[in-house]
Amino acid sequence: MVHIGKFNHLEIVNQVPFGFYLDGGELGQILLPTNTAPQGCKQGDWLDVFIYHDSDDRIIATTKNPRAQVDQCAYLKVVSVNNVGAFLDWGLEKDLLVPYSEQDYPMSEGISYVVYLFCDEETNRIAASTRLRDFLPEVATEFEPKQEVSLLICGRTDMGYKAIINGAYLGLIFKDEVFKPIKIGYKLPGFIKRIREDGKIDLCFQFHDTNARGSLAEQIIEDLIAHGGLSTLTDKSPAEEITKRFNVSKSAYKKAIGGLFKQKRILLDKNKITLIDKTK
Template sequence: MLKIGKINHLEVVDELPFGFYLDSGQQERILLPTSSAPKDCEIGQFLDVFVYHDSEDRIIATTKTPLALVDEVAVLRVKSLTSVGTFMDWGLEKDLLVPFSEQEKPMSEGVNYVVYVFQDPETSRLAASTKLKDFLSEDGHDLKAGKAVELIIAGRTDMGYKAVVDGTHLGLLFKDEVFKTIRVGDKTQGFIKRIRDDGKIDLCFQFHSQRARKSLSDQIIEDLKAHGGISTLTDKSSPQDISQRFGVSKNEYKKALGALFKQKRILLAKDKISLLEE
């Protein structure tokens, strides 16, 4: 069955001056324009083609693969603003429309946005939306803490950064645990830190279990011993300085310091940490 917005494996059944017809498995044949066909295209050949509607609303095929298929998340750049919405460059001759009704906020030309590609149930046309929460789940009860995931930074909030998780969910990176420069549209690896009681997904760039924090504590003690029992890297230090030395977030470093203090292995001051005799 023909799938709009997906890659289809179709047979070439006829050749015309302006292209080829492909067998769609239905009554209607699909046009593959010459400009979108391989040079050695011939009748009887099977091709992997992307199927979508052209500017005249005809179902058409191309051997080019867009930057995103239907039901996928992508980072696309705004190509033009029009009276019907915003058009995004997604690698095909026809640009992808983000209708005004699917814009979280007004969009700007030349700017990258994280969008979800969907098929309009009324027109069957492909379109995109920046209203990610309408398409992605914010309930992580089917996920597990500690899982490594692929993230796309989707936007900033007062608490931190919203991120797309493996293309299916939305989660939150808290700003006090972000110790490197990130921008909307960045693709990076992260971890599921916890699933809250309401199903909301908390994310992090390093997942540190209790066992891992113990290892971090040992690293801090070794670092103190190497520097004469004194360190100026306190819980007030910048996230960048902490990450450079230990490769962890400021929050994880503070937790490890707190554990060492409770164990009476270190003394904490505003400007330094001191190792107690063991």
């Protein structure tokens, strides 16, 4: 069975002056134009080809690699907008349509968006959508805390950033877990922080276990010693300043200085941290 919007392994069954015809099973013979056919290929060869509709709405094959396939997400730029919808550059001759019905909000030319590619069941045509929640679940049982995952940043909220997990689920990174500049479209490694009672997924970029916090605590002590026992970098300081000095999130820094305070190694003030001199 040939899958539109994906790569298929098909046999060349006929050669014509303008290309090669492939055995498309129920879809009949599918043209592979000469300009994308491998040099030296011939009838009887098997090729890996991507199947989609060309500008004339014919099912066609190509050996070019699109930036995403059906059932995948990608960060793509809008190259034009008309009365049908927005069109994205996905690396093929025919641009990819995002119908107005699949836009969470109006899309603008020249701007990139994270979209999900799907094949319309009625027309067999490939389209894309910014309505990610219609295709990707936010509830999962297959993940565990501390599990490493791949993330695609796909949106921003008042609480933090939304991210696509392993290309298949939606999760949330809270603001206090963001310790370096990130933007929509960034692909980053991350971790499952926790699975909430409602099954939704919280994420983080670093999983701060006891050993990690201990190491950070010693870095803070060394920093205090280097600055005469005083630091103005408190738990009220901007996250950017904390990251710049220790390369950790504000949340991790707060936990580390909280541990040092409980150990009576530092004094905490609204505007400063003071190292307790154990020699007195």
